[in-house]
């Protein structure tokens with residue numbers, strides 16, 4: 001049951017120390033229309049004259065029953081219970097508390113926990129989709145309770161539930177500064193027949209997240225030669241290797257074979273997101289090796305933009321992360 005606050009009518013002069021159950025509006029024709037007192041305001045001696053001047057001889061006040069808390073306190077307590085690192089909480093406004101990024105990073109949101117908390121009656125906890133890149137000021141979540149007051153024990157129940165999840169329910173994970181090796185394949189680029197466009201595109205994306213391309217190596221459409229360049233980066237001990245082009249179905253598309261050829265464990269070749277469906281994610285030990293298809297070079301957003309931030313935030317990509325991109329993954333048909 002959603003709690004109903006007890007409203008009591010009292011003469012305004014007797015309302016000192018009591019709480020207003022709703023906003024009180026003042027209208028001065030041609031001059032002002034707006035909120036004179038906010039919902040939840042506790043009436044003081046100084047408020048009596050202004051209240052009388054807007055015609056309030058009697059007002060409703062809220063009787064807070066024993067063991068209940070007001071929506072503002074409830075909102076703040078929920079926000080504190082769910083928030084981890086990299087977030088700041090706003091002051092409650094109309095009972096709503098927002099959680100904003102205080103730093104650039106990856107928004108992590110535990111979807112299962114969001115559903116569990118919202119299944120508690122009277123709780124509204126609303127978030128953005130997780131795994132997005134966020135910058136300071138970006139709102140990740142907002143919360144309020146539905147009634148004006150709520151039994152405190154229900155907020156305690158929520159706080160206990162939030163503690164059962166191993167990580168904070170929302171947080172902003174920092175990006176690590178990774179050193180990345182870039183292998184660009186394609187005979188037409190290797191021979192100088194066309195100018196390389198992959199390099200600048202990849203460099204921009206990587207640098208925007210605080211990592212760097214330590215070197216770019218080139219290879220023609222030859223499996224052994226591509227493997228040689230990947231191995232050189234593995235020997236160099238880079239944190240990640242990106243291999244561009246040669247990811248589709250032509251006889252000259254050698255990249256998937258070369259990635260497997262260096263002994264990397266292929267997580268998956270192909271993901272149901274368009275553009276960027278011919279992406280490959282593999283690992284040689286802990287070093288991610290990604291095969292990047294043509295679309296990454298010229299499309300603003302592809303599957304690469306889904307996985308790059310997660311890898312730079314220190315996450316390992318699983319096959320299920322790749323297969324679940326189909327629902328909503330059609331950005332360009």
Ligand SMILES: Nc1nc2c(c(=O)[nH]1)N[C@H]1C(S)=C(S)[C@@H](COP(=O)(O)OP(=O)(O)OC[C@H]3O[C@@H](n4cnc5c(N)ncnc54)[C@H](O)[C@@H]3O)O[C@H]1N2
Nearest residue numbers: 186189195196197198245246247248249253278293294295
């Ligand atoms: N029948 C099919 N056709 C295509 C498929 C498919 O599955 N079946 N996949 C499509 C998708 S999706 C993509 S993406 C593209 C190409 O993917 P690739 O990774 O194989 O790209 P390439 O063949 O190597 O090159 C395509 C195009 O881009 C130019 N290129 C490549 N690298 C560079 C570079 N570093 N700088 C400038 N330009 C570059 C290259 O010359 C080609 O013109 O395949 C679809 N087709």
Ligand code: MOO
Nearest residue numbers: 276277278293295
């Ligand atoms: O792999 Mo292609 O990049 O889907 O467009």
